[in-house]
Amino acid sequence: MADVEVALAVENLSLWYGSKQALNTISLNIPRNRITALIGPSGCGKSTLLRCFNRMNDLIDDCRIEGDIRLEDRSILQSGDDLSALRRRVGMVFQRPNPFPKSIYENVVYGLRLQGVRDRRVLNEATERALRAAALWPEVKDNLGQNALQLSSGQQQRLVIARAIAIEPEVLLLDEPTSALDPISTLVVEELMSTLKQHFTLVLVTHNMQQAARVSDYTAFMHHGALVEFADTDTIFTAPKVRRTEEYITGRFG
Numbered sequence: 133m134a135d136v137e138v139a140l141a142v143e144n145l146s147l148w149y150g151s152k153q154a155l156n157t158i159s160l161n162i163p164r165n166r167i168t169a170l171i172g173p174s175g176c177g178k179s180t181l182l183r184c185f186n187r188m189n190d191l192i193d194d195c196r197i198e199g200d201i202r203l204e205d206r207s208i209l210q211s212g213d214d215l216s217a218l219r220r221r222v223g224m225v226f227q228r229p230n231p232f233p234k235s236i237y238e239n240v241v242y243g244l245r246l247q248g249v250r251d252r253r254v255l256n257e258a259t260e261r262a263l264r265a266a267a268l269w270p271e272v273k274d275n276l277g278q279n280a281l282q283l284s285s286g287q288q289q290r291l292v293i294a295r296a297i298a299i300e301p302e303v304l305l306l307d308e309p310t311s312a313l314d315p316i317s318t319l320v321v322e323e324l325m326s327t328l329k330q331h332f333t334l335v336l337v338t339h340n341m342q343q344a345a346r347v348s349d350y351t352a353f354m355h356h357g358a359l360v361e362f363a364d365t366d367t368i369f370t371a372p373k374v375r376r377t378e379e380y381i382t383g384r385f386g
């Protein structure tokens with residue numbers, strides 16, 4: 133990892149839901165402009181760690197965090213911090229496509245309108261740019277006024293990605309973004325991730341080890357809230373250093 137710059141630095145991060153510890157002293161550096169996959173058996177803490185990066189866990193009562201996360205060298209866990217500013221910099225896409233019941237156009241410009249952008253030309257250009265980047269433009273360019281809920285689920289997921297990137301975040305968090313999609317749409321979104329990393333840092337939670345192996349540059353294997361091994365994806369899948377990683381990727385548990 134000597135040649136890559138760090139987007140997110142996680143330092144001794146621990147998290148409790150009430151008395152239950154879900155993350156245990158995790159430290160790792162998420163490289164900029166790369167795809168980092170978080171893998172591990174159900175309940176190991178993947179989504180919890182992902183949600184720390186845009187402080188979605190703040191919504192949960194009884195959630196306590198120790199340690200630190202730095203985004204481009206500045207801590208994001210300070211209590212006085214502006215959460216909407218953080219979420220502009222760290223966007224998120226969920227398992228089920230969740231477009232708003234509005235037109236395709238209004239979905240894409242949603243974040244820009246919240247920021248007070250009114251200039252029609254700016255909004256139009258941003259819409260085309262985001263939809264092109266999300267590999268959806270050719271399919272929808274003549275129907276931008278159509279209700280987003282009429283799109284297929286694969287198109288909806290690409291629209292949600294367009295909505296997230298329209299405000300040009302630095303980091304895009306993807307929580308099992310293809311698990312509700314058919315195999316063809318899954319491949320389209322996987323190809324899309326590979327092009328998006330030119331502009332964004334991507335962090336991907338996936339249950340699908342083939343997907344992690346196909347699309348990610350780095351893989352973090354987690355178990356029982358701890359980070360067991362973090363390395364470039366080839367190393368994790370072909371020559372892991374820790375026995376538990378090897379047992380997991382060869383399907384011996386999980």
Ligand SMILES: Nc1ncnc2c1ncn2[C@@H]1O[C@H](COP(=O)(O)OP(=O)(O)OP(=O)(O)O)[C@@H](O)[C@H]1O
Nearest residue numbers: 149152154172173174175176177178179180181192
């Ligand atoms: N809101 C919550 N309140 C209490 N416990 C929670 C909450 N969210 C998650 N947990 C617990 O924290 C642990 C980690 O959950 P998390 O969802 O991060 O795991 P995961 O690896 O993403 O799992 P999966 O692959 O099944 O989605 C689990 O034991 C889970 O039950």
